[in-house]
Each structure stands twice: as C-alpha cells, then as structure tokens.
Amino acid sequence: MLPCFLLFWIVLRCADSFSVRVPPGPVVVARGATASFSCEFEPDLNLSNLVINWQRVEDDRVVHSFYYEKDQLDRQSSDYVNRTQLNHDELAKGNASLSIANFGLKDAGKYLCTVSNGKGTGKGELQLVYAAFFSEPRLSIHLKSSDVTVQYEMESYPRPEILWQGSGGQNLTNHQEVSSASDGGLYYLKSSYVSQKSAFNVTFTLINPAAHQELQRHVILSYDENMNSGTSVVALSILCTLLLCSTGLLLWLYCRAKQR
Template sequence: MFATLNYSCCLFPASFEVIVPDKHLPAIRGRPAVLGCEFTPDPDLSNLVVTWQRSENSKVVHSFYYQQDQLDRQSPEYHNRTSLFISELHKGNASLRIAAVRPKDAGLYLCIVSNTKGTGRALVKVTYGALYSEPRLSIHVNSSALTVQFETEGFPKPEVIWLGEHGQNLSYHLQLYDQTEDGLYLVKSSYEAQKSAVNVTFTLKNHLLNQNLQRPVFLSYDEDITTNQGTIAVVLSVVCVFLLIAVIWLVRKRTKRRFSTVN
C-alpha cells in the first residue's frame, strides 16, 4: 500500500523592498536636495511609517505616521527645511526634500519604511559642495614682471591649471585658505610672466559638481613704462581735463558778462 502525498499550494507574501536610486548624492550649497527613496507600496496608508534619520547619531530628520507629518522629535537644525512628497506615498515614493543645503547637511541618511507588507531601510550618502564663484581677475605690474591673479570661492578643494598659448602646463602660485563659516574655500592663484605679452588660460575644476571654469587672458604692456610713471601720466591727464573744463567755464562766464553789459 502506497501512501498518497498531497501537495498544498502555499501563498507567500510579496517581498518588501526599500531602495535608494542614488546611494551617493552631491548636494549644492543653498539649493534644495532630494534624497530619493522607494518602497513596495500599499494603497492603504493607515499603517505607513516613514522615518528619515542620520546614521551617524540617529538624529531624526523627518517622520511620517498616522497619515501625517510627525515632527515633535525632529532635530532642530532641520526645522522648516524638510518635506516628503505626500501625494506620492501611495506610489511608494518616500523621498526627502531638504531646502537650502548647508555644510552640516553632509553625511549618512537612513530611509526607514514600514507598512503592512513589511519593513526595510536603505542608506544615502550626501556630499556637500559649493559651485565656485565667477573668478575675479586682478593684474599687478612692476618694472620687471606682470602678474595675473584670479580669486574665487567654493567647495571642495579644486584642481587648478594654468596653460600657455600652445597648451603647455605653466608653473603658478596657489593660495588656499581655510573654510569660512559658509563652508567655502577661498582660492587665490596667480601666474607671473617675464614677457611684455601674456597669453594664458586659467582653469578651475570642481570635480564633485562637474564644474569647469576656463578664463583666457591676453594682454601686453610696455616694459619701458613703470607702474609709477603710468600712474603719474593718468593723474596728469585727469588734471589737464579739469583745467580745460575750468578754462571753458571762465570763457563762457566772461562772455555772458560782456553781453549783459552791452545790453
């Protein structure tokens, strides 16, 4: 007699996932950042709990449950700066928006989601960056050399290159000052030429934010004229203009007096 084996079909609940599309997010100073997070959705939001927190210290960045934001335990530095896409929650979108990114926003963020289908978490790394400002050009001339300098602010530390007119790399001077309270580096870079003409290109690269600034400079000066002589010449020119204006004013005034006397 053989035993009959009956196989019953077992129904397993659908797997629950929490994923982040971008595990590394470069965030730009002063601009909003969206930390993407997706989960297996459930149309019924009554049991949905979404929590964003810092992985380093477990500080609460944003919380949602009972079908509304719950911000009583939110860390103070995020007050009035965070939001979820509420209308997208039923589709499985738990992304977090942080307004006006600051230096301290850089770090690790945990997206923790729970609903009737399960619980899961995913990690996002936020890196802070600031686009470098338009480089400010200054030119310094003395009797033997001409110095071209660019100054700008941004973050993180940039790559600086000076190229000659034929594309060759040039030696240059670089000053990198510590971060300011705004989380920026002050960069001053200069190239000194011993020629009467300069044809160079200043290049600054912010690799984190894919920023590439190129500023060509072409100029020439007369080596026989020193800076002081040039300054004196400018002053004399200004004085001559004022004297000419004064002479014209006096001539017109005297002409008017004569005309009034004749009448």
C-alpha cells in the same frame, strides 16, 4: 491545511521580498538648493499601517518621521525643523521621497530610510554630497618693475582644481593660496601667475568635479614695441599743453561775455 513549517517559510519569503530602494550612488546637492531624493517600497493601500522614518546614519538624528497617517516631528532634530517635507501624494504609490530645503555643508552625509507597512519592513541607505558652484573669478593685475602678476580670487566647495596654461598648452601653475571652508561652506581661493615678461598670453582654468563645473578665462597682455618712454613723455606733454590752452581760452571767453 498547510503545514506549519511551510506557512513559516512563506512568511519569511514575503518578508524577504519587501525591499526599500534608494538612489545607488551619491546624490550631489548644490549649496542653498532644495535636496529631493526618493525612497521606494512596495505600497499597501492601507496607509494606517505605514511608518516612515528618515534619520542620519552618523549620529541617529531624526530627520523626518511619518506614522498614524501624518507627520510626526516631536523627535525631529533641531537642525531640520521647518526644512523637511514628505510628498504625501506619492506615499500610496510606494515613494517616501524627502525634501530638505536650503541644503548646507552640515547636511552632507549618509541618510537611512526605514519603511514599514502591512507588507513588511525594509531599510535603504544613501549619501548626499554637498557642492557649491564657484563664484565668478575676480581678476586683478599687479605691475612691478621686475614682473607682472595676474591673480584670480573666488569661492567654491569642494576645493577646486586650478590650472594656468601658456599659449602652447604648457603648465604654468606656480602659486595658489586656499583657506579652509568657512561655516558658510565655502573655500576661499586665491591663484596667481607671475611673469617676468611684459607681454604674455595665458589661460586660467577652474574645475569643480563635484558640481560638474568648468570655467576658462584668457588673459592677454601686450604693448606697442614702437612706442618708447621718451615718445610717451613727449606725447603726454603735448596733450597737457593743449588741455591747458583750451581751458584758458574758455575762461577768457566766459569773462568777456560777463563784461558785456
């Protein structure tokens, strides 16, 4: 018969060996996507002893609970109602993976996975990071007598990195406006490049490190130096005259046909 102190030591060792494993680094989830993340533990074939509880670290809100061999959602935070799901097929394999549908900015933060079964109890903490892929930048060009402004507008999260470069790679970034993130979890950004020249070649680069997204757009503005304003006016006058003459001829032919 084992001495009491030895039996107690064995029990402590078994308890220490029970661990809960979650992703070690931050998990990036795109806006509107379904977040799915694992929580692994040493399985026990007797699921009647299994208790799983997911909750937010910041304020202890209950995200999802499982015990008595079924989901227990009476204490679930209203923020997660009808949005969470455990993969019940994986529970017997030691995986309490959780899914959160329609992930948004308010869902970002730290989550605690607590698991208890016949083999022990353990906890694991992980962090979810929210990111939104930026929309296709909308281009507009504003012409003035003194300068030309090229402007891009877009939405994303977090605040992206912006770079304007000349044809030689020189940094031309000189103006941008950013509004704070809205309830929808997006930054609205407006960035522009102003040139005193009527012809230029620039590259617009947009980087979203959190979403591992990068986009480049090239803007080339040129004009025909051989065409002066006088030539343009003469050409326009000739074109208008030809259009008027052709229109008058068509009307005259139409009236002649009606008379017949």
